[in-house]
Amino acid sequence: MCKVKSGDGTPIAYRRSGEGPPVILVGGAFSTAESEAPLARLLAPRFTTITYDRRGRGASGDRAPYAVEREVEDLAALLAAAGGSAALYGVSSGGALVLEAVAAGLPVTQFAVYEPPYATDPAALRARAAYTERLTELLARGLRDDAVELFLSAMELHPATIEVMRRSPLWADLAAVAHTLAYDNQVLGEGLIPLRRLSAVTTRAMIVDGGASPPVVRDAARAAARALPRGRHRTLTGQTHEVAPHVLAPVLEEFFAA
Template sequence: MTSRDGTPIAYRRSGRGRPVIVVGGAFSTAESSATLAGLLDRRFDVITYDRRGRGASGDTAPYAVEREIEDLAALIAEAGGTASVCGVSSGAALALEAAAAGLPISQLAVYEPPYGSDAADLGAAGAYRERLAALLAADRRGDAVELFLSRAGTPPEAIAVMRQAPVWHAMTALAHTLAYDDAVMGTGLVPTERLRVTRTRAMVTEGGCSPAPLRWAAKAVADALPRGRHRTLTGQTHEVTPQVLAPVLEDFFAA
């Protein structure tokens, strides 16, 4: 599929029924969402895709969040003109931005958009953005990945193990898109005023075992959305299990 600015966007489509588009977060591609798609496509027409700069999709400079919203708009048009959307992590923030921009999203489900809550979070987000830009400009892709993982709370010993694993190559290949996810997050704080203009029926979910800031952010997003509801998935963390998330999405999207 070709987006509005001419960028090719690769996607996968499976199943039958009402269309559902899955928007992944950092380091994700269509393949990353394959398990979730396989659980949902028994009842829905599921579209997963490589966000621009990832996988088989193109990457037209300069990057802008508006271009990613246009990518999602093109996918919705491909799906028939309207679709439900599920966003995870920074993909949830992108889905929220798309809904606030007025895209024809019939129902919106987001899992743990990683917003902050106060001035300290705002300062940390600014420092991260500056450091990330410097590392990417110097082509220090591995260090950029490590910076992101450290900010997300990954212990240093775990990062050291990951650096020796096959997954590290895939992550460093997508390091430049960390700047895209950061741009999607805006200031890094919950965009309360922007969310209040959203009229889409929405569900915001969180993991019961996730860190308190992520859980707070999910509740704040749900409270800001005029038609938002909030739900906690017991025993889940930020790396939500598809087999747990899928039935919740199925019930919500089928209503």
């Protein structure tokens, strides 16, 4: 892996593959550079793909206190390493980070986001506040396993499914980056779509959702697309939040190549 130094000196580890216009892939909760590798391989024949470990994960460093601005600076360092500008793709909370980066004025040529996990109903903010309070408490007490379970429960995974995951080798990897759940949570701000900030973004954009995802998720994707002056919306039939790379890749390829 290669490394760049972010604005605060934190080393950010990344992988580069393929040839063509650069595209940086930004993962969501729990993800590392390896998580986005299948999508990167599919895009590599036409694009230079950059996957990276967000701060606090994998081979990247970390520095307290956390602030969303530091993750935006991480992306700025990667954009510089990519040649000064690039397209961005982000999934879930990584998509929200992409929106923050573009709104901050980073040199992004175009961007695509898959299902940013914003709320569209202010009533949902009460549940979000309770989640934030509980997550903060668990992480402060070092209860990483419980923090992971809390997040998965908030994602509406069935308790039996979570129990199976607890007994799998994957669980240790999730617990190792449990502290970054607080980072993803902060990226979402108050939880509602930042409509005013997005309305000032003039970069060409595409917001994507899955046709089999819950209505609230799809509503948020459509609302985000409408808020962006050059935004378009796309639904992938039959897909859920765990979008299949081979379904997503041709859609991104078409958009980024235009």
